Amino acid sequence: MTRRPELAGVPEPLAGIRAITFDFGNTLVRVSRGALHGVLIRTAAEVAATLRLGDPAGFRTAWAQERERQFREEVPEYREVDLHQRSVRVLARLRGMRVPGPEVRWDDVAAGGLATAEEVGTIVDAYSQAFVESIPQIEGVAEVLAGLAGRGFRLAILSNWPLAETVDRYAAAAGWGRYLSAIFVSQRIGTIKPHPAIFAVAAEGLGMPPDAILHVGDDWAADVIGARDAGWRVAYLRDHQADSPLPSSPRTDGVEPDLELDRLADLPSRVADPTP
Numbered sequence: 001m002t003r004r005p006e007l008a009g010v011p012e013p014l015a016g017i018r019a020i021t022f023d024f025g026n027t028l029v030r031v032s033r034g035a036l037h038g039v040l041i042r043t044a045a046e047v048a049a050t051l052r053l054g055d056p057a058g059f060r061t062a063w064a065q066e067r068e069r070q071f072r073e074e075v076p077e078y079r080e081v082d083l084h085q086r087s088v089r090v091l092a093r094l095r096g097m098r099v100p101g102p103e104v105r106w107d108d109v110a111a112g113g114l115a116t117a118e119e120v121g122t123i124v125d126a127y128s129q130a131f132v133e134s135i136p137q138i139e140g141v142a143e144v145l146a147g148l149a150g151r152g153f154r155l156a157i158l159s160n161w162p163l164a165e166t167v168d169r170y171a172a173a174a175g176w177g178r179y180l181s182a183i184f185v186s187q188r189i190g191t192i193k194p195h196p197a198i199f200a201v202a203a204e205g206l207g208m209p210p211d212a213i214l215h216v217g218d219d220w221a222a223d224v225i226g227a228r229d230a231g232w233r234v235a236y237l238r239d240h241q242a243d244s245p246l247p248s249s250p251r252t253d254g255v256e257p258d259l260e261l262d263r264l265a266d267l268p269s270r271v272a273d274p275t276p
Contacts, residue, residue, distance in 0.1 A: 013272040014258055017233060019208045020148060020271070021184070023217035024159035024167055025246050027264065028176075029135050032243045040064070042130040047123050053094055062090040069102070075247060078195040080186040081162045087123040091115035128166040132173055140265040142175065148267075149179040152274045156182040158202050158215060160222060160247075164188040181206065193219075194226025203230070214258070216267060221249035228255050235259035235267060 025031045040063060044056035053059055066089045070081035085108060092111035093099055100106055149155055157180065161167050164185035171177055184202040186192040193199070203210055210231035217223025218237040227234035236257040241248040259270050 013270055014214065014233065015272040016212060016275075017153070017214045017271050018212040018274040019154040019156070019181075019206045020214045020216060020267075021156045021158035021202060021206075023215075023219070023223055024157055024161055024170075024185075026138075026218045026241055026244055027216060027237055028138055028141050028157070029170065030138055031135060031246055033245050034243075035135055036131075036245055039127065039130045039134050042134065043123070043127045046126045046130075050122055050126075051091075051119055053091075058094055059090060062093045066090055066093075071247060072102075073105070075192070078191050080160060080190075080192050082187075083124045083127065083162050084120050087120045088112050088115045090123070091119060124163065128163055128169060131166055132169045135170075137174060138264055140263070144264055144267060145176055145179040148271075151268075153271075154181045154206055154208065155179055156184060156202065156206060158184045158193075158198070160186040160192040162187055193222035194229065196226075196230050199226060199230035199232060203232075214271065216261075216264070219247070219249055220251045222247075224257050225252075225255055228257075233258045235261055235270070237261050237264065 022028055040060055041056075044059040044063070048054060048056040048059055063086065066086045067081070070086055074081050088108065088111050089106055092106075092114040095114045097111060097114055145155060157167060157171065159167060164183070164187045167183055167185050171180060171183060182202070182205050184198065184205060186198060189198050189201050191197045199210075199215075203213060206213065211233065214233040214235055215223060215227040216235045216237065217227075218241055220236070224234050224236050234257045236259070238260055239262070259267075261267060261270070
C-alpha cells in the first residue's frame with residue numbers, strides 16, 4: 001500500500017483487534033509510594049480508633065512487614081496476596097502472638113483465634129475505601145475508554161490485585177462501568193499474571209479469540225510476557241513504574257510488544273477500528 005506523504009514515518013495502526021484489556025495499577029491509576037503510604041496512614045488511623053488498637057504506628061509497621069512477607073510467599077507461586085490473611089496476621093501481632101522468622105510460615109489457624117471476621121472485614125473495607133478515595137486516575141483515562149468503546153471495541157480490566165472489590169469500587173466511582181464489558185481480577189480468578197490461566201479466563205469471558213485481544217500494561221513479565229504467552233497482542237506502557245511500590249519486573253530480551261506507548265492517551269491512534 002502506498003502511503004500518503006503526510007503519513008510518512010507514522011506507524012500503521014494495529015489491525016485485527018476487537019477487544020482491549022487494561023491492567024489497573026499504574027496503567028489506569030497512578031500508585032506512587034507516597035499515595036499508597038497515605039492510604040495506609042488513613043487506614044491505620046481509622047482502624048486503630050475503631051478496634052482500639054492503640055498507636056496507629058504499630059498497625060502501619062505490622063501491615064508493611066506482612067505485606068512484604070506475603071509477596072515473598074505468594075508471588076513465586078503465581079498466587080495473589082490475601083488482604084484478609086494479612087489483616088489476621090496484623091491483629092495477631094498487635095495482640096501478642098509471636099512473629100515467625102522471615103522464612104517461617106505463619107500458623108494462620110492460631111492467628112485467626114486472635115481476630116474476628118467482623119474485625120478483619122473492618123480493616124479490609126477501610127483499606128479498600130481509602131484506596132478508592134485517595135489514588136488518582138492516570139490522566140485521560142475516561143476519554144480513552146469512552147473513545148475506544150464508541151468505536152466498537154470491547155473493553156475490560158485485567159489486573160493482578162489483592163481485592164477485586166477495590167477495582168470494582170474504583171471503576172464504579174470513576175464512571176468507567178459504562179465503557180467496560182468485564183473486570184477480571186486475580187483475587188477472583190485464583191492466579192496472577194503472567195500465568196496463562198488468568199488470560200484464558202478473560203478471553204473466554206470476552207468471547208474473543210486470543211489474537212483479537214490487545215492487552216495494555218506497564219509490567220514486562222506480568223503484562224508483556226504473560227499476554228504474549230497467551231497468544232494475545234500487547235501494548236507496553238514505558239516507564240510507568242517509577243516511584244511505585246507495586247511489584248515490577250525489568251525488560252528482558254526474547255519478546256517484543258506490538259506497541260510501545262509513553263502515555264495511555266496515545267493508544268487510540270495506534271489501533272485500527274475493529275471489524276465485525
